Amino acid sequence: MRLFEILKYLGIDSQGFRDFEVESLSTLEDARACDLVYIDQDKYLEGLANSQAGAVLIAEKNKSHVPSGMQGIIVPNPHLAFAYLSSFFAYDNFASQGRDPKIQAGAVVMDGAYLGRDVEIGERSIVMAGAVIGDGVKIGKDCKIYPNVVIYARTVIGDRVYIHAGSVIGSDGFGYAHTQDGKHIKIFHNGVVEIEDDVEIGANCTVDRAVFGETRIKKGSKIDNLVQIGHNCVIGEHTILVSQVGLAGSTSTGRNVVMGGQAGTGGHIHIGDFVQIAGRGAVGKNLPPNTKWGGHPLMELDEWMKFYVNLRRMLKKKA
Structure with missing residues (x-):
């Protein structure tokens, strides 16, 4: 244009x-x-x-x-x-032009799976029935794409990646601009998702593609069922995200971060290496490495536990 x-x-x-x-x-x-x-x-x-x-x-x-x-x-x-x-x-997920899929030796694409144009499937990888793979997607060696997974166009997936049933990789992020009279104008996300080697993504997870640039999940990370990862997030190596974690756009983590169930972040926040966040922890600020946190408002974990104990004592006294 x-x-x-x-x-x-x-x-x-x-x-x-x-x-x-x-x-x-x-x-x-x-x-x-x-x-x-x-x-x-x-x-x-x-x-x-x-x-x-x-x-x-x-x-x-x-x-x-x-x-x-x-x-x-x-x-x-x-x-x-x-x-x-x-x-x-904005780019299309499915086009009429482009090369037929390139499927390497030992790879299996089951009946009922759909592959777009310019797709590449690595050696010994399996794409199961009902999966939909958009144009230009690259899937590495020894991967398992379970039934009804949807992978949007231009996503790049490394080796030995498992994506379980019903997960959606590369959908638009939740981004809108707002007019003076309150209308919400869609921001089309024209970036990609890149998933590195040895990542496992559970069932019914969503990983949004970037506005521009990339959303990246680094090697060795393990993601439980029902996790939401927003646009332009960067998940550090060997991070663990437990069920129902929600990461707002442009959240980044260092390596070996652990977030308990239903923990979440605001946008544009960095969580340092080896940080642990207890279940339902609400992260609204950058967190330094090698620390533990919990609660809402977020506190260091020892402080949160003392606060909770004292709160229960106060409630018992009132009763």
Whole structure:
């Protein structure tokens, strides 16, 4: 989509702009000269100076931060403008063009499974009945994809990965921008999911693909049934997520993190190496490595246990 087409769609006069083919929407860090980025929070302004983006959606008050060589597109609400434009860069999960699936020696695709175009299945992997594999998905060696698993387009799966029945990998994240009159405008997620070697994902889990970039589950991680992993999350090596854990978008963990059942996080939070979070723990801040936490509001585990004991004593006295 050309920049002048974008400007016309947004109702902006193209005079003074240089036209070019916008290949994708991107982050400040990853953007190339053919990409478009946006700034919706002041804390990201300092990243503009080092970005290679060709153009940026930005508010009037921040236009002075646009570096020379980058074109600033002034809009009232950059996040909303980005949401509208994301639909033009969305990719299909199933296309009519592309190569037939490439199935390596010893791999089995059962009757009733569906494979899209440009799919690759590694040696000795099994795709069971009812599974749906989108275009461009790559599955490594010795994997097991159980019945009724859905893997959206361009997902990359390593070796010895097990994904149990009913799980969905690579669906859109839960992202919307909001108009002044309260309408919710969908943000199309154009990133991917990458799952490294020796990961096991339980039944009826959901792993959302990234807005741009990737959602990544690192090697050796084990995920129980009914877990939700939001867009752009990064799950560290050998992490354990117990049933009904929910991770909001852009949560990241270090290695060997353990989260008990129904624990959850807010967005853009990092949990350090070897952290343990008790069941139903509500994580609303970054957590340092080698610590244990519990409760809501979250406290260090020893403090939470003392608090709970004292609370019970107070209730007994009142009774």
